[in-house]
Amino acid sequence: MKENYVYFLDTSLRDGEQTPGVNFNTQDKVQIALQLEAWGIDVIEAGFPVTSQGDFEAVQAIGKAVKKATVAGLARCNKHDIDRCYEALEDVPNRQIHVFIATSPIHREAKLNMTKEEILDSIKEHVAYAREKFDLVQFSPEDATRTEWDYLSEVVETAIQSGASIINIPDTVGYTNPTEYGQLFKHLQDTVPSFDQAIFSSHCHDDLGMATANALAAIENGARRVEGTVNGIGERAGNTALEEVAVALHIRKDFYVMETGIVLSETKQTSDLVSRLAGMPVPRNKAVIGGNAYAHESGIHQDGVLKNPETYEIITPQLVGVSGNDLPLGKLSGRHAFVDRMEQLGFEMSDKEHVNELFKQFKDLADKKKLVTTTDLYALAQGQDISDRARFELERLQVQFLEDGKHIATVSVHDSQKDKMLLNTGEGPGSVEAIYNTINEMLGIEVRLTDYYVDAISKGADSQAQVHVAIETPEGFVFNGTGIDFDVLIASGKAYLHALTFYEGVQHA
Numbered sequence: 001m002k003e004n005y006v007y008f009l010d011t012s013l014r015d016g017e018q019t020p021g022v023n024f025n026t027q028d029k030v031q032i033a034l035q036l037e038a039w040g041i042d043v044i045e046a047g048f049p050v051t052s053q054g055d056f057e058a059v060q061a062i063g064k065a066v067k068k069a070t071v072a073g074l075a076r077c078n079k080h081d082i083d084r085c086y087e088a089l090e091d092v093p094n095r096q097i098h099v100f101i102a103t104s105p106i107h108r109e110a111k112l113n114m115t116k117e118e119i120l121d122s123i124k125e126h127v128a129y130a131r132e133k134f135d136l137v138q139f140s141p142e143d144a145t146r147t148e149w150d151y152l153s154e155v156v157e158t159a160i161q162s163g164a165s166i167i168n169i170p171d172t173v174g175y176t177n178p179t180e181y182g183q184l185f186k187h188l189q190d191t192v193p194s195f196d197q198a199i200f201s202s203h204c205h206d207d208l209g210m211a212t213a214n215a216l217a218a219i220e221n222g223a224r225r226v227e228g229t230v231n232g233i234g235e236r237a238g239n240t241a242l243e244e245v246a247v248a249l250h251i252r253k254d255f256y257v258m259e260t261g262i263v264l265s266e267t268k269q270t271s272d273l274v275s276r277l278a279g280m281p282v283p284r285n286k287a288v289i290g291g292n293a294y295a296h297e298s299g300i301h302q303d304g305v306l307k308n309p310e311t312y313e314i315i316t317p318q319l320v321g322v323s324g325n326d327l328p329l330g331k332l333s334g335r336h337a338f339v340d341r342m343e344q345l346g347f348e349m350s351d352k353e354h355v356n357e358l359f360k361q362f363k364d365l366a367d368k369k370k371l372v373t374t375t376d377l378y379a380l381a382q383g384q385d386i387s388d389r390a391r392f393e394l395e396r397l398q399v400q401f402l403e404d405g406k407h408i409a410t411v412s413v414h415d416s417q418k419d420k421m422l423l424n425t426g427e428g429p430g431s432v433e434a435i436y437n438t439i440n441e442m443l444g445i446e447v448r449l450t451d452y453y454v455d456a457i458s459k460g461a462d463s464q465a466q467v468h469v470a471i472e473t474p475e476g477f478v479f480n481g482t483g484i485d486f487d488v489l490i491a492s493g494k495a496y497l498h499a500l501t502f503y504e505g506v507q508h509a
């Protein structure tokens with residue numbers, strides 16, 4: 001065991017996959033495992049091989065693909081589970097088994113129908129059996145935090161005596177709190193005679209929102225291993241989010257004085273991959289990797305960040321692989337951020353009176369809109385009436401799928417500036433591309449689509465799609481646009497035309 005070092009076990013592929021609705025295939029799992037290795041994870045819990053042939057094969061494939069990290073498989077106190085885990089990992093040099101059984105009164109009585117003694121006997125038998133096949137055996141008393149503390153000490157001592165060298169203390173139902181969980185680790189240290197012969201590990205769930213705090217409390221009280229998942233995915237409210245623990249240990253190393261093997265600059269990439277393959281977007285306000293983690297909309301904060309980012313940022317975005325911070329403009333934004341953005345867009349902002357007038361107009365607009373976009377700012381600077389800013393109106397849109405994979409779009413648009421109806425037909429490899437190619441040709445422009453994403457405005461079958469696009473003109477200007485409709489293709493067309501409202505390069509006669 002390295003001194004002052006916290007080992008990281010990632011269980012995104014096992015406990016993370018227990019998230020309702022998440023199902024990784026073998027290819028996804030191998031891709032995630034390789035990224036976990038690049039992120040510096042010490043142990044990858046690859047699956048629960050007895051679960052299904054698919055899970056068995058995924059564990060095998062991960063064992064083959066991963067080079068540095070230890071690969072672990074889960075097993076109940078059941079010889080067949082242990083055999084399947086061994087068969088899946090037989091050829092993997094760095095392998096580990098994770099054997100578990102529940103120990104709390106509710107699980108003993110309601111689920112397992114076993115007495116305390118029967119559970120101790122099962123641990124002796126199955127941990128010893130696992131130890132015959134694996135050099136590294138981890139044991140978990142499931143629901144440890146609702147188990148009688150003295151009995152838990154007996155369970156842990158039995159597991160160590162039977163051959164476990166890693167003891168994981170799961171807060172299976174997210175019941176504990178940092179003070180209590182820390183004291184539990186201290187209690188084990190004081191009462192388990194063989195405590196020094198094992199590495200102790202935390203495994204927390206987030207039912208009461210304390211999974212990260214509990215993991216850190218365990219580390220403060222002797223745990224040298226932490227288990228969790230990327231983005232905190234997992235059963236119910238999820239597991240400890242490992243990126244939060246890794247960054248907390250780094251940012252507060254003055255307090256924790258612990259090293260980890262985590263390559264922090266790989267954090268965002270790891271989070272993005274898991275989010276994409278799990279089909280679970282990361283909430284914008286999520287710690288460390290959420291979309292707002294490095295964004296400041298309030299004027300006082302923006303002013304501070306422009307003067308020195310450390311006024312309001314304890315984590316440098318680049319530390320975790322995020323390209324930079326963001327100062328979105330809204331109704332709470334201040335003059336400093338407004339002027340800074342206008343100057344970035346190339347506008348001269350030295351005349352105080354002009355700035356005051358523009359800033360007043362900006363605040364009036366921001367009162368009506370959630371966010372003021374770059375397009376709005378161009379309009380402001382050019383003195384245009386922002387309330388009446390739709391130049392192009394989508395009149396009709398039809399998209400057809402051709403047999404060779406191409407799509408053909410017919411688009412008609414009203415140009416209110418020239419009071420003219422425009423009609424064109426064009427094609428593209430996808431439906432949205434067909435629409436945008438047709439509009440480009442119709443307006444005689446060569447802009448590049450640099451961003452496109454769709455949000456649902458509300459839940460349910462009748463929800464409206466909100467499409468956001470960003471386009472870049474050959475002159476290097478970026479315009480954003482938003483379109484809303486029940487039909488995602490119509491919303492896509494509207495968003496594109498919205499973005500083109502103030503583009504001077506429109507050529508059509």
Ligand SMILES: CC(=O)SCCNC(=O)CCNC(=O)[C@H](O)C(C)(C)COP(=O)(O)OP(=O)(O)OC[C@H]1O[C@@H](n2cnc3c(N)ncnc32)[C@H](O)[C@@H]1OP(=O)(O)O
Nearest residue numbers: 015018048050051052076077078100101102111112142172
């Ligand atoms: C806290 C956790 O995250 S634990 C891991 C949870 N993950 C999963 O359950 C995902 C994968 N699970 C599965 O695919 C299936 O549940 C299997 C293959 C493991 C078992 O399937 P089945 O044989 O159909 O049993 P089922 O899931 O209905 O019931 C679980 C059985 O395991 C027993 N059991 C539960 N935990 C343990 C344990 N740690 N050791 C021994 N037996 C256990 C239960 O008492 C029950 O036994 P019973 O059939 O004698 O009543």
Ligand SMILES: CC(C)C(=O)C(=O)O
Nearest residue numbers: 100140142143170172
């Ligand atoms: C299998 C065990 C460790 C588990 O995931 C839990 O108890 O939460």
Ligand SMILES: [Mg+2]
Nearest residue numbers: 015170172203
């Ligand atoms: Mg768990």
